[in-house]
Amino acid sequence: MDSLKGIESFVRAVEEGSIAAAGRRLGISAAAVSQNIARLEQQLGTRLMVRTTRRLALTESGQVYFQRVQSIVHELEQAQAELTDLYGEPQGKLRIACSAAFGRTVLAPLMPAFARRYPRLVVELVLADHYVDHIAEDTDISIRFAQQLEPGLVARRIARVPLRLCAAPAYLSQHGTPQDPDELHLHQCLLFRSPMEGRLLGWGFLRNSVRFEPRLNPTMISNDIETLARFAVDGAGIARIGAFIADPLISQGLLQPLFLPESASGMRMEVDVIEAGKAQADIEPLDFYACYQDRRAANGKLRLFLDYLIENIPTAWSL
Template identity: 70%
Template sequence: MDNLKGISSFVKAVEEGSIAAGARRLGISAAAASQNIARLEQQLGVRLLIRTTRSLALTESGQLYYQRVQSVMEELDDAQAELHEMAGEPRGKLRIASSAAFGRNVLAPLVAAFAIRYPKLKIELVLADHYVDHIREEIDLSIRFSQQLEAGLVARRIARVPLRFCASPAYLAQHGTPHDPDELIHHQCLVLRVPFDGRLLGWRFVRNGLRFEALLNDTLICNDIDTLANMAAAGAGIARIGAFVADRLIADGLLVSLFEPLEGKVPNAEIEPLEFYACYRDRQATTGKLRLLIDFLVAHIPAPWQA
Protein backbone atom coordinates (compact mmCIF):
# COMPACT_ATOMS: atom_id res chain seq x y z
CA MET A 1 0.00 0.00 0.00
CA ASP A 2 2.86 2.40 0.78
CA ASN A 3 4.37 1.55 -2.60
CA LEU A 4 1.06 2.39 -4.32
CA LYS A 5 0.93 5.73 -2.47
CA GLY A 6 4.42 6.49 -3.71
CA ILE A 7 3.58 5.59 -7.31
CA SER A 8 0.42 7.68 -7.22
CA SER A 9 2.25 10.67 -5.74
CA PHE A 10 5.01 10.31 -8.33
CA VAL A 11 2.64 10.07 -11.33
CA LYS A 12 0.51 13.03 -10.22
CA ALA A 13 3.61 15.16 -9.59
CA VAL A 14 4.82 14.50 -13.13
CA GLU A 15 1.38 15.15 -14.65
CA GLU A 16 0.86 18.41 -12.75
CA GLY A 17 4.43 19.69 -12.99
CA SER A 18 5.17 19.86 -9.26
CA ILE A 19 4.86 17.77 -6.13
CA ALA A 20 2.59 20.36 -4.50
CA ALA A 21 0.18 20.43 -7.47
CA GLY A 22 0.15 16.64 -7.63
CA ALA A 23 -0.58 16.49 -3.90
CA ARG A 24 -3.57 18.80 -4.35
CA ARG A 25 -4.95 16.43 -6.98
CA LEU A 26 -4.65 13.59 -4.49
CA GLY A 27 -6.04 15.57 -1.57
CA ILE A 28 -2.91 15.25 0.57
CA SER A 29 -0.23 17.66 1.76
CA ALA A 30 2.87 18.42 -0.29
CA ALA A 31 5.01 17.10 2.56
CA ALA A 32 3.15 13.78 2.57
CA ALA A 33 3.50 13.46 -1.22
CA SER A 34 7.22 14.24 -1.03
CA GLN A 35 7.68 11.58 1.67
CA ASN A 36 5.76 9.04 -0.42
CA ILE A 37 8.02 9.67 -3.42
CA ALA A 38 11.17 9.53 -1.27
CA ARG A 39 10.12 6.14 0.15
CA LEU A 40 9.41 4.89 -3.38
CA GLU A 41 12.86 6.01 -4.58
CA GLN A 42 14.43 4.28 -1.55
CA GLN A 43 12.58 1.03 -2.29
CA LEU A 44 13.56 1.14 -5.97
CA GLY A 45 17.12 2.16 -5.23
CA VAL A 46 17.10 4.90 -7.91
CA ARG A 47 16.38 8.60 -8.08
CA LEU A 48 13.24 9.36 -10.07
CA LEU A 49 12.93 13.14 -9.81
CA ILE A 50 15.30 16.08 -9.83
CA ARG A 51 13.76 18.64 -7.48
CA THR A 52 14.57 22.34 -7.41
CA THR A 53 12.72 25.25 -5.85
CA ARG A 54 11.24 26.22 -9.25
CA SER A 55 11.05 23.10 -11.36
CA LEU A 56 10.64 19.36 -11.44
CA ALA A 57 12.43 17.08 -13.90
CA LEU A 58 12.57 13.35 -14.50
CA THR A 59 15.83 11.46 -14.34
CA GLU A 60 16.48 8.86 -17.05
CA SER A 61 15.29 6.17 -14.62
CA GLY A 62 12.28 8.32 -13.71
CA GLN A 63 11.32 8.70 -17.36
CA LEU A 64 11.43 4.95 -17.91
CA TYR A 65 9.51 4.23 -14.70
CA TYR A 66 6.86 6.86 -15.48
CA GLN A 67 6.21 5.37 -18.94
CA ARG A 68 5.62 1.97 -17.35
CA VAL A 69 3.46 2.94 -14.35
CA GLN A 70 1.35 5.72 -15.87
CA SER A 71 -0.89 3.29 -17.76
CA VAL A 72 -1.16 1.10 -14.67
CA MET A 73 -2.41 4.02 -12.58
CA GLU A 74 -4.87 4.96 -15.32
CA GLU A 75 -6.22 1.39 -15.26
CA LEU A 76 -6.61 1.60 -11.49
CA ASP A 77 -8.38 4.96 -11.78
CA ASP A 78 -10.69 3.52 -14.44
CA ALA A 79 -11.44 0.48 -12.27
CA GLN A 80 -12.31 2.75 -9.34
CA ALA A 81 -14.45 4.93 -11.59
CA GLU A 82 -16.30 1.84 -12.87
CA LEU A 83 -17.12 0.84 -9.29
CA HIS A 84 -18.47 4.30 -8.56
CA GLU A 85 -20.51 4.14 -11.77
CA MET A 86 -22.02 0.85 -10.62
CA ALA A 87 -23.12 2.73 -7.51
CA GLY A 88 -24.73 5.37 -9.72
CA GLU A 89 -22.16 8.15 -9.34
CA PRO A 90 -19.76 8.27 -12.30
CA ARG A 91 -16.59 10.25 -11.77
CA GLY A 92 -13.26 10.89 -13.41
CA LYS A 93 -12.30 12.78 -16.55
CA LEU A 94 -14.01 12.96 -19.94
CA ARG A 95 -12.46 14.87 -22.83
CA ILE A 96 -14.82 15.57 -25.73
CA ALA A 97 -13.90 17.09 -29.10
CA SER A 98 -16.26 18.57 -31.67
CA SER A 99 -16.25 20.88 -34.66
CA ALA A 100 -16.67 24.46 -33.49
CA ALA A 101 -20.09 25.15 -35.04
CA PHE A 102 -21.79 21.93 -33.90
CA GLY A 103 -20.12 22.18 -30.50
CA ARG A 104 -21.14 25.79 -29.98
CA ASN A 105 -24.72 25.49 -31.19
CA VAL A 106 -25.76 21.94 -30.28
CA LEU A 107 -23.29 20.09 -28.10
CA ALA A 108 -22.47 22.72 -25.45
CA PRO A 109 -25.94 22.82 -23.83
CA LEU A 110 -26.14 19.02 -23.88
CA VAL A 111 -22.73 18.66 -22.21
CA ALA A 112 -23.75 21.28 -19.64
CA ALA A 113 -26.90 19.29 -18.81
CA PHE A 114 -24.86 16.09 -18.57
CA ALA A 115 -22.38 17.78 -16.21
CA ILE A 116 -25.22 18.98 -13.98
CA ARG A 117 -26.63 15.46 -13.81
CA TYR A 118 -23.23 13.93 -12.95
CA PRO A 119 -21.37 16.57 -10.90
CA LYS A 120 -18.47 14.30 -9.89
CA LEU A 121 -17.25 14.10 -13.48
CA LYS A 122 -14.54 16.44 -14.72
CA ILE A 123 -15.47 17.26 -18.33
CA GLU A 124 -13.47 19.17 -20.94
CA LEU A 125 -15.09 20.21 -24.22
CA VAL A 126 -12.60 20.93 -27.01
CA LEU A 127 -13.98 22.85 -30.00
CA ALA A 128 -11.57 22.23 -32.84
CA ASP A 129 -11.96 22.19 -36.61
CA HIS A 130 -8.55 20.61 -37.17
CA TYR A 131 -7.93 16.86 -37.39
CA VAL A 132 -8.26 15.42 -33.87
CA ASP A 133 -5.93 12.61 -32.77
CA HIS A 134 -7.64 10.63 -30.01
CA ILE A 135 -4.43 9.20 -28.58
CA ARG A 136 -2.10 12.20 -28.83
CA GLU A 137 -4.73 14.67 -27.59
CA GLU A 138 -6.20 12.24 -25.01
CA ILE A 139 -9.70 12.53 -26.48
CA ASP A 140 -12.30 10.13 -25.09
CA LEU A 141 -15.04 11.02 -27.57
CA SER A 142 -15.13 13.07 -30.75
CA ILE A 143 -18.25 14.22 -32.58
CA ARG A 144 -17.70 14.09 -36.33
CA PHE A 145 -19.78 14.47 -39.45
CA SER A 146 -19.65 11.67 -42.02
CA GLN A 147 -16.84 13.17 -44.13
CA GLN A 148 -14.58 13.20 -41.05
CA LEU A 149 -14.89 9.50 -40.21
CA GLU A 150 -11.69 7.46 -40.25
CA ALA A 151 -10.63 3.84 -39.98
CA GLY A 152 -9.74 2.69 -36.49
CA LEU A 153 -12.54 4.56 -34.71
CA VAL A 154 -15.83 3.09 -33.59
CA ALA A 155 -18.63 5.41 -34.79
CA ARG A 156 -22.23 5.57 -33.56
CA ARG A 157 -24.60 7.83 -35.46
CA ILE A 158 -26.29 10.33 -33.13
CA ALA A 159 -27.97 12.84 -35.44
CA ARG A 160 -29.18 13.51 -39.00
CA VAL A 161 -29.27 17.29 -39.31
CA PRO A 162 -31.03 18.95 -42.26
CA LEU A 163 -28.94 21.25 -44.41
CA ARG A 164 -30.35 24.57 -45.56
CA PHE A 165 -29.35 26.37 -48.75
CA CYS A 166 -29.88 29.99 -47.79
CA ALA A 167 -29.58 33.52 -49.07
CA SER A 168 -30.72 36.88 -47.80
CA PRO A 169 -33.95 38.46 -49.09
CA ALA A 170 -31.87 41.32 -50.53
CA TYR A 171 -29.63 38.93 -52.51
CA LEU A 172 -32.62 37.04 -53.93
CA ALA A 173 -34.38 40.28 -54.86
CA GLN A 174 -31.31 41.37 -56.85
CA HIS A 175 -30.19 38.05 -58.38
CA GLY A 176 -33.35 35.94 -58.48
CA THR A 177 -34.28 32.74 -56.65
CA PRO A 178 -32.84 29.44 -57.94
CA HIS A 179 -35.34 26.55 -58.03
CA ASP A 180 -32.98 23.81 -59.19
CA PRO A 181 -29.42 22.91 -58.06
CA ASP A 182 -28.27 23.20 -61.68
CA GLU A 183 -28.89 26.97 -61.41
CA LEU A 184 -26.28 27.40 -58.65
CA ILE A 185 -23.48 27.79 -61.19
CA HIS A 186 -25.04 31.17 -62.08
CA HIS A 187 -25.10 32.45 -58.47
CA GLN A 188 -22.61 33.70 -55.90
CA CYS A 189 -21.86 30.62 -53.74
CA LEU A 190 -20.33 30.83 -50.27
CA VAL A 191 -18.38 27.60 -49.74
CA LEU A 192 -16.79 26.00 -46.68
CA ARG A 193 -13.15 24.99 -46.80
CA VAL A 194 -12.86 22.02 -44.45
CA PRO A 195 -10.21 23.00 -41.88
CA PHE A 196 -8.86 19.52 -41.17
CA ASP A 197 -7.96 18.64 -44.78
CA GLY A 198 -8.24 21.91 -46.72
CA ARG A 199 -10.71 20.73 -49.37
CA LEU A 200 -13.86 22.56 -50.39
CA LEU A 201 -17.01 20.87 -49.09
CA GLY A 202 -19.22 19.90 -52.01
CA TRP A 203 -22.95 20.58 -52.11
CA ARG A 204 -24.67 17.22 -52.37
CA PHE A 205 -28.18 16.43 -53.57
CA VAL A 206 -30.15 13.28 -54.34
CA ARG A 207 -32.14 12.99 -57.57
CA ASN A 208 -33.98 9.81 -58.61
CA GLY A 209 -32.12 7.92 -55.89
CA LEU A 210 -28.69 9.03 -57.15
CA ARG A 211 -26.31 11.36 -55.32
CA PHE A 212 -24.68 14.20 -57.20
CA GLU A 213 -22.72 17.37 -56.44
CA ALA A 214 -23.95 20.62 -57.94
CA LEU A 215 -21.57 22.73 -59.99
CA LEU A 216 -20.79 25.90 -58.04
CA ASN A 217 -19.60 29.42 -58.69
CA ASP A 218 -17.58 29.60 -55.48
CA THR A 219 -17.03 33.34 -55.20
CA LEU A 220 -16.42 33.39 -51.44
CA ILE A 221 -14.69 30.73 -49.33
CA CYS A 222 -14.32 30.50 -45.54
CA ASN A 223 -13.30 27.82 -43.04
CA ASP A 224 -15.98 28.68 -40.44
CA ILE A 225 -19.66 27.90 -40.94
CA ASP A 226 -20.97 30.58 -38.55
CA THR A 227 -19.04 33.19 -40.50
CA LEU A 228 -20.42 31.90 -43.81
CA ALA A 229 -23.94 32.20 -42.38
CA ASN A 230 -23.31 35.80 -41.32
CA MET A 231 -21.92 36.68 -44.76
CA ALA A 232 -24.96 35.12 -46.42
CA ALA A 233 -27.22 37.18 -44.14
CA ALA A 234 -25.24 40.26 -45.23
CA GLY A 235 -26.22 39.56 -48.86
CA ALA A 236 -22.99 38.05 -50.20
CA GLY A 237 -24.65 35.02 -51.82
CA ILE A 238 -26.00 31.51 -51.21
CA ALA A 239 -24.56 29.34 -48.43
CA ARG A 240 -25.03 25.71 -47.41
CA ILE A 241 -25.61 25.75 -43.64
CA GLY A 242 -26.63 23.21 -41.02
CA ALA A 243 -30.08 23.70 -39.52
CA PHE A 244 -28.57 24.32 -36.09
CA VAL A 245 -27.07 27.55 -37.46
CA ALA A 246 -29.52 28.46 -40.24
CA ASP A 247 -32.91 28.03 -38.59
CA ARG A 248 -32.47 30.89 -36.14
CA LEU A 249 -31.48 33.28 -38.95
CA ILE A 250 -34.40 32.08 -41.10
CA ALA A 251 -36.83 32.61 -38.22
CA ASP A 252 -35.48 36.17 -37.81
CA GLY A 253 -36.06 36.90 -41.50
CA LEU A 254 -32.35 37.35 -42.22
CA LEU A 255 -32.16 34.31 -44.53
CA VAL A 256 -34.52 32.48 -46.86
CA SER A 257 -34.31 28.69 -47.26
CA LEU A 258 -34.08 27.46 -50.88
CA PHE A 259 -35.04 24.19 -52.62
CA GLU A 260 -37.70 23.43 -50.02
CA PRO A 261 -40.61 21.20 -51.12
CA LEU A 262 -43.66 23.25 -52.06
CA GLU A 263 -47.13 22.20 -50.97
CA GLY A 264 -48.41 19.54 -53.35
CA LYS A 265 -45.12 19.38 -55.28
CA VAL A 266 -42.22 16.97 -54.99
CA PRO A 267 -38.81 18.70 -55.28
CA ASN A 268 -36.76 17.65 -58.30
CA ALA A 269 -33.73 17.19 -56.03
CA GLU A 270 -33.58 16.36 -52.32
CA ILE A 271 -31.00 17.87 -49.99
CA GLU A 272 -28.79 15.21 -48.42
CA PRO A 273 -28.69 15.69 -44.61
CA LEU A 274 -25.52 16.03 -42.54
CA GLU A 275 -24.95 13.00 -40.32
CA PHE A 276 -23.06 13.27 -37.03
CA TYR A 277 -21.34 10.41 -35.21
CA ALA A 278 -19.98 9.84 -31.71
CA CYS A 279 -16.52 8.32 -32.22
CA TYR A 280 -14.16 6.58 -29.83
CA ARG A 281 -11.01 4.49 -30.16
CA ASP A 282 -12.21 0.91 -29.65
CA ARG A 283 -14.82 -1.07 -27.79
CA GLN A 284 -12.37 -1.86 -24.99
CA ALA A 285 -11.96 1.90 -24.40
CA THR A 286 -15.64 2.41 -23.56
CA THR A 287 -15.90 3.08 -19.85
CA GLY A 288 -19.22 3.31 -18.07
CA LYS A 289 -19.12 7.10 -18.05
CA LEU A 290 -18.42 7.18 -21.80
CA ARG A 291 -21.39 4.92 -22.50
CA LEU A 292 -23.53 7.15 -20.27
CA LEU A 293 -22.47 10.22 -22.25
CA ILE A 294 -23.17 8.66 -25.66
CA ASP A 295 -26.59 7.39 -24.54
CA PHE A 296 -27.36 10.84 -23.10
CA LEU A 297 -26.48 12.57 -26.37
CA VAL A 298 -28.56 10.12 -28.42
CA ALA A 299 -31.56 10.67 -26.12
CA HIS A 300 -31.30 14.46 -25.92
CA ILE A 301 -30.41 15.52 -29.47
CA PRO A 302 -33.41 17.60 -30.69
CA ALA A 303 -36.13 15.14 -31.69
CA PRO A 304 -36.34 16.06 -35.40
CA TRP A 305 -32.61 15.31 -35.77
CA GLN A 306 -32.43 12.05 -33.84
CA ALA A 307 -30.87 9.22 -35.82
Protein backbone atom coordinates in the same frame (compact mmCIF):
# COMPACT_ATOMS: atom_id res chain seq x y z
CA MET B 1 2.36 1.82 -4.78
CA ASP B 2 5.06 4.50 -4.91
CA SER B 3 5.94 3.31 -8.41
CA LEU B 4 2.34 3.74 -9.52
CA LYS B 5 2.25 7.28 -8.13
CA GLY B 6 5.47 8.02 -9.96
CA ILE B 7 4.18 6.60 -13.23
CA GLU B 8 0.94 8.58 -12.98
CA SER B 9 2.80 11.77 -12.12
CA PHE B 10 5.20 11.23 -15.02
CA VAL B 11 2.40 10.57 -17.56
CA ARG B 12 0.30 13.52 -16.43
CA ALA B 13 3.31 15.85 -16.47
CA VAL B 14 4.03 14.90 -20.08
CA GLU B 15 0.38 15.20 -21.12
CA GLU B 16 -0.15 18.54 -19.39
CA GLY B 17 3.22 19.97 -20.39
CA SER B 18 4.38 21.02 -16.94
CA ILE B 19 4.86 19.81 -13.37
CA ALA B 20 2.49 22.46 -12.02
CA ALA B 21 -0.31 21.52 -14.45
CA ALA B 22 0.11 17.85 -13.58
CA GLY B 23 -0.23 18.72 -9.91
CA ARG B 24 -3.45 20.62 -10.52
CA ARG B 25 -4.87 17.69 -12.44
CA LEU B 26 -3.85 15.14 -9.80
CA GLY B 27 -4.88 17.35 -6.89
CA ILE B 28 -1.39 17.42 -5.33
CA SER B 29 1.35 20.01 -5.13
CA ALA B 30 3.92 20.54 -7.87
CA ALA B 31 6.61 19.56 -5.38
CA ALA B 32 4.88 16.21 -4.76
CA VAL B 33 4.70 15.54 -8.51
CA SER B 34 8.38 16.33 -8.89
CA GLN B 35 9.29 14.06 -5.96
CA ASN B 36 7.19 11.20 -7.37
CA ILE B 37 8.95 11.45 -10.73
CA ALA B 38 12.38 11.68 -9.08
CA ARG B 39 11.71 8.49 -7.09
CA LEU B 40 10.53 6.74 -10.26
CA GLU B 41 13.70 7.76 -12.08
CA GLN B 42 15.77 6.49 -9.16
CA GLN B 43 13.97 3.13 -9.24
CA LEU B 44 14.45 2.84 -13.01
CA GLY B 45 18.04 4.00 -12.87
CA THR B 46 17.60 6.47 -15.72
CA ARG B 47 16.58 10.06 -16.38
CA LEU B 48 13.14 10.32 -17.97
CA MET B 49 12.85 14.05 -18.53
CA VAL B 50 14.76 17.28 -18.39
CA ARG B 51 12.88 19.90 -16.40
CA THR B 52 13.44 23.60 -17.11
CA THR B 53 11.54 26.67 -15.98
CA ARG B 54 9.72 26.87 -19.31
CA ARG B 55 9.04 23.33 -20.48
CA LEU B 56 9.58 19.62 -20.08
CA ALA B 57 11.70 17.65 -22.52
CA LEU B 58 11.71 13.85 -22.61
CA THR B 59 14.97 11.99 -22.82
CA GLU B 60 15.24 9.06 -25.20
CA SER B 61 14.50 6.73 -22.29
CA GLY B 62 11.58 8.93 -21.30
CA GLN B 63 10.06 8.74 -24.76
CA VAL B 64 10.22 4.95 -24.79
CA TYR B 65 8.86 4.68 -21.25
CA PHE B 66 6.02 7.15 -21.91
CA GLN B 67 4.83 5.17 -24.94
CA ARG B 68 4.67 2.04 -22.79
CA VAL B 69 3.01 3.36 -19.65
CA GLN B 70 0.58 6.01 -20.91
CA SER B 71 -2.04 3.42 -21.88
CA ILE B 72 -1.60 1.69 -18.49
CA VAL B 73 -2.52 4.87 -16.64
CA HIS B 74 -5.58 5.36 -18.84
CA GLU B 75 -6.65 1.73 -18.37
CA LEU B 76 -6.42 2.09 -14.59
CA GLU B 77 -8.41 5.30 -14.71
CA GLN B 78 -11.07 3.59 -16.83
CA ALA B 79 -11.23 0.57 -14.52
CA GLN B 80 -11.72 2.82 -11.51
CA ALA B 81 -14.45 4.78 -13.32
CA GLU B 82 -16.31 1.60 -14.26
CA LEU B 83 -16.24 0.29 -10.70
CA THR B 84 -17.43 3.62 -9.38
CA ASP B 85 -20.28 3.70 -11.87
CA LEU B 86 -21.20 0.11 -11.02
CA TYR B 87 -21.36 0.53 -7.25
CA GLY B 88 -21.91 4.21 -6.72
CA GLU B 89 -22.63 7.59 -8.25
CA PRO B 90 -20.50 8.40 -11.33
CA GLN B 91 -17.66 10.74 -10.57
CA GLY B 92 -14.41 12.01 -11.98
CA LYS B 93 -13.79 13.87 -15.22
CA LEU B 94 -15.63 13.59 -18.52
CA ARG B 95 -13.86 15.45 -21.33
CA ILE B 96 -15.88 16.01 -24.51
CA ALA B 97 -14.47 17.49 -27.72
CA CYS B 98 -16.63 18.90 -30.49
CA SER B 99 -16.44 21.27 -33.45
CA ALA B 100 -17.01 24.87 -32.40
CA ALA B 101 -20.32 25.51 -34.19
CA PHE B 102 -22.08 22.27 -33.20
CA GLY B 103 -20.66 22.40 -29.69
CA ARG B 104 -21.64 26.01 -29.08
CA THR B 105 -25.11 25.73 -30.63
CA VAL B 106 -26.25 22.18 -29.84
CA LEU B 107 -24.13 20.63 -27.07
CA ALA B 108 -23.56 23.62 -24.78
CA PRO B 109 -27.27 24.13 -23.99
CA LEU B 110 -27.54 20.44 -22.99
CA MET B 111 -24.55 20.38 -20.61
CA PRO B 112 -25.89 22.19 -17.52
CA ALA B 113 -28.79 19.73 -17.06
CA PHE B 114 -26.41 16.77 -17.48
CA ALA B 115 -24.05 18.26 -14.89
CA ARG B 116 -26.95 18.75 -12.46
CA ARG B 117 -28.02 15.13 -12.95
CA TYR B 118 -24.51 13.86 -12.06
CA PRO B 119 -23.06 16.45 -9.67
CA ARG B 120 -19.92 14.42 -8.86
CA LEU B 121 -18.82 14.48 -12.49
CA VAL B 122 -16.55 17.26 -13.74
CA VAL B 123 -17.70 17.89 -17.30
CA GLU B 124 -15.32 19.65 -19.69
CA LEU B 125 -16.50 20.68 -23.16
CA VAL B 126 -13.64 21.48 -25.54
CA LEU B 127 -14.56 23.27 -28.77
CA ALA B 128 -11.86 22.33 -31.28
CA ASP B 129 -11.89 22.45 -35.07
CA HIS B 130 -8.99 20.02 -35.47
CA TYR B 131 -8.44 16.28 -35.35
CA VAL B 132 -8.58 15.40 -31.66
CA ASP B 133 -6.09 12.79 -30.45
CA HIS B 134 -8.08 11.03 -27.72
CA ILE B 135 -4.99 9.74 -25.91
CA ALA B 136 -2.64 12.70 -26.24
CA GLU B 137 -5.42 15.20 -25.41
CA ASP B 138 -6.99 12.99 -22.71
CA THR B 139 -10.39 13.09 -24.40
CA ASP B 140 -13.14 10.65 -23.45
CA ILE B 141 -15.44 11.31 -26.39
CA SER B 142 -15.50 13.49 -29.49
CA ILE B 143 -18.48 14.50 -31.61
CA ARG B 144 -17.65 14.43 -35.32
CA PHE B 145 -19.42 14.53 -38.65
CA ALA B 146 -18.88 11.79 -41.19
CA GLN B 147 -15.97 13.40 -43.05
CA GLN B 148 -14.01 13.63 -39.78
CA LEU B 149 -14.11 9.93 -38.89
CA GLU B 150 -10.78 8.12 -38.66
CA PRO B 151 -9.61 4.53 -38.11
CA GLY B 152 -9.00 3.37 -34.56
CA LEU B 153 -12.06 5.03 -33.00
CA VAL B 154 -15.41 3.47 -32.24
CA ALA B 155 -18.05 5.64 -33.93
CA ARG B 156 -21.73 5.63 -32.95
CA ARG B 157 -24.08 7.71 -35.10
CA ILE B 158 -26.18 10.02 -32.93
CA ALA B 159 -27.95 12.38 -35.34
CA ARG B 160 -28.75 13.14 -38.96
CA VAL B 161 -28.81 16.92 -39.27
CA PRO B 162 -30.38 18.60 -42.33
CA LEU B 163 -28.21 21.01 -44.26
CA ARG B 164 -29.79 24.16 -45.69
CA LEU B 165 -28.72 25.91 -48.86
CA CYS B 166 -29.84 29.46 -48.28
CA ALA B 167 -29.31 33.07 -49.20
CA ALA B 168 -30.59 36.47 -48.13
CA PRO B 169 -33.88 37.55 -49.76
CA ALA B 170 -32.09 40.64 -51.13
CA TYR B 171 -29.50 38.45 -52.90
CA LEU B 172 -32.17 36.24 -54.48
CA SER B 173 -34.18 39.29 -55.52
CA GLN B 174 -31.14 40.67 -57.32
CA HIS B 175 -29.65 37.45 -58.76
CA GLY B 176 -32.66 35.16 -59.06
CA THR B 177 -33.47 31.88 -57.31
CA PRO B 178 -31.85 28.70 -58.69
CA GLN B 179 -34.40 26.00 -59.44
CA ASP B 180 -31.92 23.13 -59.85
CA PRO B 181 -28.51 22.39 -58.29
CA ASP B 182 -26.91 22.49 -61.74
CA GLU B 183 -27.65 26.24 -61.80
CA LEU B 184 -25.48 26.92 -58.74
CA HIS B 185 -22.37 27.68 -60.81
CA LEU B 186 -24.21 30.78 -62.05
CA HIS B 187 -24.38 32.13 -58.49
CA GLN B 188 -22.00 33.44 -55.87
CA CYS B 189 -21.25 30.45 -53.62
CA LEU B 190 -19.92 30.77 -50.06
CA LEU B 191 -17.78 27.70 -49.37
CA PHE B 192 -16.44 26.10 -46.22
CA ARG B 193 -12.78 25.15 -46.00
CA SER B 194 -12.21 22.34 -43.52
CA PRO B 195 -9.82 23.54 -40.80
CA MET B 196 -8.66 19.94 -40.35
CA GLU B 197 -7.30 19.06 -43.77
CA GLY B 198 -7.66 22.40 -45.54
CA ARG B 199 -9.87 21.26 -48.42
CA LEU B 200 -12.98 22.95 -49.74
CA LEU B 201 -16.11 20.93 -49.05
CA GLY B 202 -18.42 20.40 -52.01
CA TRP B 203 -22.21 20.43 -51.78
CA GLY B 204 -23.69 16.94 -51.96
CA PHE B 205 -27.14 16.19 -53.38
CA LEU B 206 -29.16 13.01 -53.80
CA ARG B 207 -31.23 12.46 -56.93
CA ASN B 208 -32.98 9.11 -57.30
CA SER B 209 -30.68 7.79 -54.51
CA VAL B 210 -27.59 8.77 -56.53
CA ARG B 211 -25.19 11.24 -54.92
CA PHE B 212 -23.66 14.06 -56.95
CA GLU B 213 -21.90 17.38 -56.40
CA PRO B 214 -22.79 20.21 -58.81
CA ARG B 215 -20.22 22.65 -60.15
CA LEU B 216 -19.90 25.68 -57.90
CA ASN B 217 -18.66 29.23 -58.26
CA PRO B 218 -16.80 30.03 -55.01
CA THR B 219 -16.63 33.76 -54.36
CA MET B 220 -16.03 33.78 -50.59
CA ILE B 221 -14.47 31.09 -48.38
CA SER B 222 -14.15 30.62 -44.62
CA ASN B 223 -13.10 27.87 -42.22
CA ASP B 224 -15.84 28.95 -39.79
CA ILE B 225 -19.45 28.05 -40.58
CA GLU B 226 -20.93 30.85 -38.47
CA THR B 227 -18.87 33.36 -40.46
CA LEU B 228 -20.31 31.92 -43.68
CA ALA B 229 -23.80 32.38 -42.23
CA ARG B 230 -22.94 36.02 -41.55
CA PHE B 231 -21.75 36.44 -45.14
CA ALA B 232 -25.02 34.98 -46.41
CA VAL B 233 -27.18 37.20 -44.17
CA ASP B 234 -25.29 40.21 -45.52
CA GLY B 235 -26.21 39.23 -49.09
CA ALA B 236 -22.84 37.88 -50.23
CA GLY B 237 -24.28 34.76 -51.88
CA ILE B 238 -25.57 31.23 -51.27
CA ALA B 239 -24.22 29.19 -48.34
CA ARG B 240 -24.65 25.61 -47.15
CA ILE B 241 -25.30 25.72 -43.41
CA GLY B 242 -26.35 23.19 -40.77
CA ALA B 243 -29.96 23.44 -39.62
CA PHE B 244 -28.86 24.24 -36.07
CA ILE B 245 -27.45 27.56 -37.36
CA ALA B 246 -29.61 28.20 -40.43
CA ASP B 247 -33.12 27.57 -39.06
CA PRO B 248 -33.22 30.48 -36.57
CA LEU B 249 -31.99 32.83 -39.31
CA ILE B 250 -34.63 31.49 -41.70
CA SER B 251 -37.36 31.89 -39.08
CA GLN B 252 -36.32 35.53 -38.63
CA GLY B 253 -36.56 36.12 -42.38
CA LEU B 254 -32.83 36.84 -42.67
CA LEU B 255 -32.24 33.85 -44.96
CA GLN B 256 -34.40 31.99 -47.46
CA PRO B 257 -33.92 28.24 -48.03
CA LEU B 258 -33.45 26.66 -51.44
CA PHE B 259 -34.24 23.19 -52.80
CA LEU B 260 -36.55 22.26 -49.93
CA PRO B 261 -38.67 19.09 -50.15
CA GLU B 262 -42.40 19.41 -49.66
CA SER B 263 -42.05 18.82 -45.90
CA ALA B 264 -39.17 20.64 -44.25
CA SER B 265 -38.50 18.96 -40.89
CA GLY B 266 -38.92 21.24 -37.93
CA MET B 267 -39.62 24.35 -40.03
CA ARG B 268 -42.80 26.37 -40.57
CA MET B 269 -42.97 28.16 -43.88
CA GLU B 270 -45.51 29.74 -46.16
CA VAL B 271 -46.69 27.44 -48.96
CA ASP B 272 -45.45 29.74 -51.69
CA VAL B 273 -41.93 29.76 -50.23
CA ILE B 274 -41.84 25.95 -50.11
CA GLU B 275 -43.12 25.71 -53.67
CA ALA B 276 -40.50 28.20 -54.86
CA GLY B 277 -37.78 26.12 -53.23
CA LYS B 278 -38.77 22.81 -54.82
CA ALA B 279 -36.16 20.84 -56.73
CA GLN B 280 -35.79 17.31 -58.02
CA ALA B 281 -32.70 16.76 -55.88
CA ASP B 282 -32.47 16.56 -52.09
CA ILE B 283 -29.68 18.16 -50.12
CA GLU B 284 -27.48 15.49 -48.56
CA PRO B 285 -27.78 15.59 -44.74
CA LEU B 286 -24.88 15.65 -42.30
CA ASP B 287 -24.45 12.63 -40.01
CA PHE B 288 -22.90 13.22 -36.59
CA TYR B 289 -21.11 10.52 -34.60
CA ALA B 290 -19.98 10.07 -31.01
CA CYS B 291 -16.44 8.66 -31.14
CA TYR B 292 -14.41 7.03 -28.39
CA GLN B 293 -11.18 5.08 -28.13
CA ASP B 294 -12.30 1.68 -26.89
CA ARG B 295 -15.56 -0.28 -26.86
CA ARG B 296 -15.06 -0.88 -23.15
CA ALA B 297 -15.19 2.88 -22.62
CA ALA B 298 -18.88 2.83 -23.59
CA ASN B 299 -19.61 1.67 -20.04
CA GLY B 300 -20.04 3.93 -17.04
CA LYS B 301 -20.01 7.70 -17.33
CA LEU B 302 -19.49 7.63 -21.09
CA ARG B 303 -22.58 5.45 -21.57
CA LEU B 304 -24.58 7.81 -19.34
CA PHE B 305 -23.55 10.76 -21.48
CA LEU B 306 -24.34 8.94 -24.73
CA ASP B 307 -27.79 7.96 -23.46
CA TYR B 308 -28.44 11.52 -22.32
CA LEU B 309 -27.25 12.96 -25.62
CA ILE B 310 -29.44 10.69 -27.75
CA GLU B 311 -32.38 11.37 -25.42
CA ASN B 312 -32.04 15.13 -25.85
CA ILE B 313 -31.04 15.49 -29.50
CA PRO B 314 -33.92 17.18 -31.39
CA THR B 315 -36.50 14.60 -32.46
CA ALA B 316 -36.31 15.74 -36.07
CA TRP B 317 -32.65 14.64 -36.17
CA SER B 318 -33.24 11.21 -34.69
CA LEU B 319 -32.14 8.18 -36.72
